[in-house]
Amino acid sequence: MKKPFRTGSGARTWAHRTRAxxxxxLVLFIIGGxxxxxxxxxxxxxxxxEASFSPLPNLNLFAPAAPQGGDAGTTxxxxxxxxxxxxILLLGADKRPDETVYRTDTIIVVTLDPETMSAGxxxxxxxxxVSIPGFEENRINQAYVLGETKNYPGGGPAxxxxxxxxxxxxPIHGYVLVDFDGFRRLIDIVGGIDVMVEKPIDDTQYPTEDxxxxxxxxxxxxxxxxxxxxxxxxxxxxxxxxxxxxxxxQQVLVAVRDKALRLNLIxxxxxxxxxxxxxxxxxxxPGDILALAKLGNQVESDKIQSRVIDYSMLLPTTTPGxxxxxxxxxxxxxxxxxxxxxRPPLVNHKRVTEEAATLxxxxxxxxxxxxxxxxxxxxxxxxxxxxxxxxxxNDYDETVIIDYAGKPHTLAYLAQLLQVTNGNVIAEGGxxxxxxxxxxxVGGDFALPTPEAR
Numbered sequence: 052m053k054k055p056f057r058t059g060s061g062a063r064t065w066a067h068r069t070r071a072x073x074x075x076x077l078v079l080f081i082i083g084g085x086x087x088x089x090x091x092x093x094x095x096x097x098x099x100x101e102a103s104f105s106p107l108p109n110l111n112l113f114a115p116a117a118p119q120g121g122d123a124g125t126t127x128x129x130x131x132x133x134x135x136x137x138x139i140l141l142l143g144a145d146k147r148p149d150e151t152v153y154r155t156d157t158i159i160v161v162t163l164d165p166e167t168m169s170a171g172x173x174x175x176x177x178x179x180x181v182s183i184p185g186f187e188e189n190r191i192n193q194a195y196v197l198g199e200t201k202n203y204p205g206g207g208p209a210x211x212x213x214x215x216x217x218x219x220x221x222p223i224h225g226y227v228l229v230d231f232d233g234f235r236r237l238i239d240i241v242g243g244i245d246v247m248v249e250k251p252i253d254d255t256q257y258p259t260e261d262x263x264x265x266x267x268x269x270x271x272x273x274x275x276x277x278x279x280x281x282x283x284x285x286x287x288x289x290x291x292x293x294x295x296x297x298x299x300x301q302q303v304l305v306a307v308r309d310k311a312l313r314l315n316l317i318x319x320x321x322x323x324x325x326x327x328x329x330x331x332x333x334x335x336x337p338g339d340i341l342a343l344a345k346l347g348n349q350v351e352s353d354k355i356q357s358r359v360i361d362y363s364m365l366l367p368t369t370t371p372g373x374x375x376x377x378x379x380x381x382x383x384x385x386x387x388x389x390x391x392x393x394r395p396p397l398v399n400h401k402r403v404t405e406e407a408a409t410l411x412x413x414x415x416x417x418x419x420x421x422x423x424x425x426x427x428x429x430x431x432x433x434x435x436x437x438x439x440x441x442x443x444x445n446d447y448d449e450t451v452i453i454d455y456a457g458k459p460h461t462l463a464y465l466a467q468l469l470q471v472t473n474g475n476v477i478a479e480g481g482x483x484x485x486x487x488x489x490x491x492x493v494g495g496d497f498a499l500p501t502p503e504a505r
Contacts (some may be wrong), residue, residue, distance in 0.1 A: 052194045080353040130341040136164045136392065139335070140212050141172075142195065143234070143300075145286075155195040155211060155228070156286070157300055160219070162392060163344055166457045170392050171356035172304070173219075174297035179360065180368075180376040181218045183210065190376060191218070191330065208334065220385070221392050225339075230330040231286070235278035237307075242308040243277045281306075293377070294361045301357050358391050360384060399469065402460035411438040411487030417445030425493050428500075431470070437486050447494035451475045456488035465489065468500055 119177035143157025158175040177192035186197055191214060197203065198210030208226045216223040238244055252269040258263050267283050276284060285303045288296050364383040369375055410429060427438045450471050454462040457480065466476045469491075484490070 057419075095252070107249055131165060133348045135167045136162060136166075137343065138162045138221055138392070140208075140215055140223050142208070142211060142226060142228045144228055144230050153196070154192045154297065155207075156192055157229075158191060158211075159222070159300070159304075160215065160221075163343060163346070163350070167354075168228070168350050169354040169356070170350050171358065172301060173387070173391055174359045175215065175218075176293040176297055176360060176365070176377055178293050178375065178377045179218075179365075180370075180378050181214060183214050184212075184217060191215070208332070212244050217448050218379075219388050219392075221388060225335045226333060228332070228333065231282055233331065235282045236276035238276070241307075243275055243279070243308050244303070244310050245273055245275050246302060246306050248272060248284070250276050252284070252287055257283060257287055276306075292341050294359060294365075297359050301359070308399055321426050336433075356391060358387060360387065398464045399460050401463075403464050406458045406461045407435070408456070408458040408461040409437045409486065409490045410437045411440070411485050411490045413440050413442040413490065413492045415442035415445060415447030415451070415492040416497055418497075419495045421497050424499065425491065425497070429491075442492045447492055449496050450494040451477065451492040453477045453490045453492075454480050454488065455481065455483040455490065458488050461489060465491070470492060470500065 067416075122439050139161045141157070141161050143159075145154045154177070156177045158177065160173045160175070161170070162172070163170045170501040174190060177190060179191040180188060181191045182188050183191075183194050183197060185203065186201070189197070194211040194214040195207035198205070198207035203210045208228060212223045212226050248269055248271050251271045252267065254267040256264045257267040268289055269280070269284055269287075274280075274284075281303055285300045285464040286296070287299075295421040359361055360379065364380045364387065366378040366380065367375065368378050410426075410427045412422045412429070422439045422441070426439050430436050450469060452462060452475065454467070454477065459478065462476060462478060465471070466473075
């Protein structure tokens with residue numbers, strides 16, 4: 052497993068300065084910026100310049116470091132050279148002052164796709180019952196504890212990464228572990244955040260750091276929160292549940308992002324360095340962070356998705372040992388993962404034109420005029436619609452596309468354009484049942500694509 056920082060002779064001063072920069076960078080990049088922060092990028096570049104050294108060039112998550120040409124004194128961020136999607140595991144540590152081993156009760160996968168210039172985050176509830184590699188099934192927030200206490204290679208971060216990777220079926224390229232206390236202090240330094248609280252929160256048993264309890268009351272409406280209140284809002288559980296908790300955590304992250312992007316943080320760098328130096332642990336390299344931040348600055352806010360594994364994908368149950376846990380519906384989780392972490396196929400418009408497909412549009416929803424509307428839209432897009440009619444029945448809940456003549460590029464383009472799910476895209480082959488190569492049966496989910504989706 053890659054070490055967080057370079058060690059060895061002559062590297063201590065470099066590592067100390069880098070760690071200070073990296074601590075600031077990580078919180079703004081992963082929490083505050085969510086891969087789209089110009090303020091973050093400008094701030095880190097300024098700090099790198101003041102530190103009088105260059106970030107290591109071309110350090111990336113997929114290959115050994117390779118030196119690049121150029122002026123060794125430049126402060127330009129490295130350019131991200133890869134097109135692969137990058138997935139980072141963000142862990143929030145439930146750490147009390149006297150603890151050396153602690154649970155990670157916030158578990159979020161942050162993702163950036165350089166090819167489609169999109170990003171997102173997926174929250175996993177801490178009581179999710181999963182298989183922990185090398186151990187028995189357990190709550191997912193126990194992976195870090197087991198890795199730290201059972202001498203797992205790479206410790207808690209490595210086992211947490213592997214557990215999430217195997218559960219979701221996606222690669223995890225790095226991790227960031229954030230101390231809740233550091234997160235609280237960060238929010239205070241930036242002057243607090245504004246959060247729209249959907250419903251009042253009343254918790255008479257909020258756990259304190261001395262293992263006691265206190266009351267927490269947060270009214271509904273727009274609330275300005277300091278670090279302490281924001282942390283309570285993100286962590287409170289009584290009176291709600293674990294799924295509400297994960298949604299509130301994402302809400303706080305977005306609020307921090309909004310605040311970070313509005314501020315000029317350079318005057319606050321000394322305080323930020325002192326605050327975050329001991330609050331962040333990671334295996335990401337400074338060069339990786341700067342390169343990804345430069346890339347992420349180009350991601351539009353409407354290309355950032357937020358998702359939660361919620362009760363529609365979970366079954367609350369009790370283990371034989373009496374623990375209340377959440378069993379995942381694997382198929383539904385897989386569908387969510389496909390939605391968030393799979394990029395749509397790139398359309399080869401030249402091949403679509405060469406296939407010269409003819410289309411038949413059938414109304415399968417029973418609502419008059421749907422087939423005609425769909426046909427008119429497809430004609431505007433340049434397709435050759437040769438037939439409009441009613442389907443064999445009028446109870447199709449979802450739109451279906453059937454290719455009878457081997458037109459794969461047209462089939463893929465239509466599926467993407469009309470947002471038809473994979474299960475309803477059929478390459479039938481065989482003899483055409485009518486005058487068209489491709490049949491589109493308009494279902495009850497009919498909606499013409501928005502201009503942005505075309």
